Amino acid sequence: MLTESTEMYLITIYRLTLKAMYASTSDIAATLDVSLPSVSEKVRRLAEQGYVYHEWRQGISLTSQGREVALNVLRKHRLAATFLVQMAGYLLDEVYEEACRLEHVISDRLADRLEELLGYPRVDPYGYPIPGKDGTIAIHHYPTLARVAAGATVVVQRINDLDQARLRYISELGLVPNVRVEVLEVAPFEGPLILKIDDRTVAIAYAIACEIEVEEVTKEV
Amino acid sequence: MLTESTEMYLITIYRLTLKAMYASTSDIAATLDVSLPSVSEKVRRLAEQGYVYHEWRQGISLTSQGREVALNVLRKHRLAATFLVQMAGYLLDEVYEEACRLEHVISDRLADRLEELLGYPRVDPYGYPIPGKDGTIAIHHYPTLARVAAGATVVVQRINDLDQARLRYISELGLVPNVRVEVLEVAPFEGPLILKIDDRTVAIAYAIACEIEVEEVTKEV
DNA sequence: ACCATACGTTAGGTTATTCTAATACTATGT
DNA sequence: ACATAGTATTAGAATAACCTAACGTATGGT
Numbered sequence: 001m002l003t004e005s006t007e008m009y010l011i012t013i014y015r016l017t018l019k020a021m022y023a024s025t026s027d028i029a030a031t032l033d034v035s036l037p038s039v040s041e042k043v044r045r046l047a048e049q050g051y052v053y054h055e056w057r058q059g060i061s062l063t064s065q066g067r068e069v070a071l072n073v074l075r076k077h078r079l080a081a082t083f084l085v086q087m088a089g090y091l092l093d094e095v096y097e098e099a100c101r102l103e104h105v106i107s108d109r110l111a112d113r114l115e116e117l118l119g120y121p122r123v124d125p126y127g128y129p130i131p132g133k134d135g136t137i138a139i140h141h142y143p144t145l146a147r148v149a150a151g152a153t154v155v156v157q158r159i160n161d162l163d164q165a166r167l168r169y170i171s172e173l174g175l176v177p178n179v180r181v182e183v184l185e186v187a188p189f190e191g192p193l194i195l196k197i198d199d200r201t202v203a204i205a206y207a208i209a210c211e212i213e214v215e216e217v218t219k220e221v
Numbered sequence: 222m223l224t225e226s227t228e229m230y231l232i233t234i235y236r237l238t239l240k241a242m243y244a245s246t247s248d249i250a251a252t253l254d255v256s257l258p259s260v261s262e263k264v265r266r267l268a269e270q271g272y273v274y275h276e277w278r279q280g281i282s283l284t285s286q287g288r289e290v291a292l293n294v295l296r297k298h299r300l301a302a303t304f305l306v307q308m309a310g311y312l313l314d315e316v317y318e319e320a321c322r323l324e325h326v327i328s329d330r331l332a333d334r335l336e337e338l339l340g341y342p343r344v345d346p347y348g349y350p351i352p353g354k355d356g357t358i359a360i361h362h363y364p365t366l367a368r369v370a371a372g373a374t375v376v377v378q379r380i381n382d383l384d385q386a387r388l389r390y391i392s393e394l395g396l397v398p399n400v401r402v403e404v405l406e407v408a409p410f411e412g413p414l415i416l417k418i419d420d421r422t423v424a425i426a427y428a429i430a431c432e433i434e435v436e437e438v439t440k441e442v
Numbered sequence: 443a444c445c446a447t448a449c450g451t452t453a454g455g456t457t458a459t460t461c462t463a464a465t466a467c468t469a470t471g472t
Numbered sequence: 473a474c475a476t477a478g479t480a481t482t483a484g485a486a487t488a489a490c491c492t493a494a495c496g497t498a499t500g501g502t
Contacts, residue, residue: 005489025450038490040451045488057450057498088334101326107319113309226459246480259460261481266458278468278480 004104007073008032009042010051013062014070018139022059068135075131077103078124079114085125086118092125092159092176093167108133127158127177127213142213145193146206150186154214155179162211173202175212225325228294229253230263231272234283235291239360243280289356296352298324299345300335306346307339313346313380313397314388329354348379348398348434363434366414367427371407375435376400383432394423396433 012031016023029039043060046052051066062070080102084090090098106114112133115121122138123129131137142157156179159170174197175181185194190206233252237244250260264281267273272287283291301323305311311319327335333354336342343359344350352358363378377400380391395418396402406415411427 003488026448034489035491036450037452037492042489044451084331087338088331089337090334094330098328098331101328102323105322105326107322109315110305110309110319113311116310117308224458247478255459256461257480258462258482263459265481 002069005042006046006051007069007104009039009046010062010066010070011073011077013052013060014067014074017061020059022055022061024059028060071131071135071137072108073103074137075133076106076111078128078130079111079118079121080106081124081126082118082121082130083114086121091168092171093164095125096164123158123177125177126160127156142215145181145183145209145212145214148183148186148214148216150183152183153217154181154183155217156181156212157215158213160211160213162208166208170204170208170212173204174198174200175202175204180217181214223290226263227267227272228290228325230260230267231283231287231291232294232298234273234281235288235295238282241280243276243282245280249281292352292356292358293329294324295358296354297327297332299349299351300332300339300342301327302345302347303339303342303351304335307342312389313392314385316346317385344379344398346398347381348377363436366402366404366430366433366435367411369404369407369435369437371404373404374438375402375404376438377402377433378436379434381432381434383429387429387432391425391429391433394425395419395421396423396425401438402435 009028009032012028013023016027016031025036025039025043028043029036032039043052043054046066047054050063051069053061053063055061077099081095081099084095084098085092115130115133121130129138129140144160145154145156148154156175156177158177159167162170170176175195179197182196183193184196184201187193187206192203192205193209194201194203196202230249230253233249234244237248237252246257246260246264249264250257253260264273264275267287268275271284272290274282274284276282298320302316302320305316305319306313336351336354342351350359350361365381366375366377369375377396377398379398380388383391391397396416400418403417404414405417405422408414408427413424413426414430415422415424417423
């Protein structure tokens with residue numbers, strides 16, 4: 001059986017290699033909040049066991065075996081997160097920590113039952129795609145709210161990495177996936193955006209708009 | 222934060238001290254399937270940390286602090302088990318292992334949400350009482366099926382420790398909590414019992430009947 | 443070309459949990 | 473009373489996961 005530590009390293013490397021071709025030792029250390037030597041040592045063992053490639057001074061990437069494990073854990077994480085929001089009444093900012101612990105103990109069997117119980121969701125509460133049990137994942141991106149012109153009506157599709165405080169903030173604003181938002185004004189020079197959500201008018205910072213992916217609604221009739 | 226190992230020792234000691242005043246080193250070792258020295262060493266540390274009393278050559282028992290932890294973990298175990306059966310479609314024999322892993326990662330918050338989601342169940346799928354969040358537990362026993370006279374109608378209240386194979390067996394027979402059963406015949410000298418469950422007639426071994434607690438139904442009219 | 447900086451690895455050590463093998467203590471039956 | 477079975481502990485060691493401190497290596501700026 002794989003340890004929790006091994007699973008954490010593999011999903012961290014998975015996430016990092018979505019942004020760049022390779023994950024660096026120091027990126028991993030920073031993400032997992034452990035020391036550099038700990039990462040060095042662990043990566044050496046992961047390479048030995050066939051979970052990662054380690055190209056000298058270039059970086060670390062997953063083997064297909066490593067990716068399989070990472071996606072399986074990610075699937076459990078996102079199903080757990082979906083359960084927490086959809087059935088247990090969690091808010092977006094409360095989900096991450098709990099899902100991070102659950103992902104390592106949920107069996108394949110329970111993952112399947114959760115998926116069924118939740119009605120085969122395609123995305124988790126942040127809007128991230130849920131890997132299938134066959135290890136497939138639909139990678140897809142939407143433009144961020146920061147790119148939309150004033151006057152557009154959009155539907156929130158995904159909330160990218162935000163700290164807990166900001167997550168709570170947008171969660172309380174109701175700026176969460178599947179919500180329809182009207183962009184009233186966009187201040188220039190990376191200024192705030194004025195939005196209309198559920199008949200409430202709110203202003204949000206540009207930095208936050210950069211982390212919210214949306215789909216523009218085609219004008220009806 | 223307490224380790225999984227610590228929690229396992231404490232709930233094991235809790236369970237053992239329900240049957241006898243004290244748990245012995247060897248009982249704990251046998252239950253957790255670890256060596257005697259491991260238990261010796263761990264118990265020494267648990268005593269140091271104020272979770273257990275260790276009376277020389279008499280046995281081990283929980284301090285109130287230790288019992289508090291044990292009941293909190295037990296609460297999570299039983300809520301998880303109830304969830305698995307009630308919502309995820311698990312059968313009785315599939316529950317234990319999964320719940321044993323979940324119990325260590327469920328937060329107090331999630332336990333409360335599960336309790337609510339499940340409609341404040343008083344007992345888990347085996348019929349064991351679920352500790353409250355205040356650390357209270359209703360200890361209560363029913364007579365076993367082995368003590369009931371032929372002709373009685375009973376409702377199954379609890380399934381005591383049975384191995385996985387036997388659990389599967391009675392689970393498939395439908396001999397689970399809240400099911401009404403008619404005791405048709407009881408063979409003497411610890412012989413088999415003939416039961417009527419849902420219009421099906423089945424014979425079960427005496428040893429199994431000893432592990433099934435039931436409540437006799439007062440004859441109606 | 444050289445050196446500082448960033449990046450990684452070695453060296454050496456800690457803590458928790460586990461093991462086997464050997465030792466000690468206790469209680470009981472003859 | 474003493475041997476033996478049963479029970480518990482000590483001794484010594486392994487593994488995993490972490491740490492700090494010290495040491496290499498490569499790259500980019502001057």
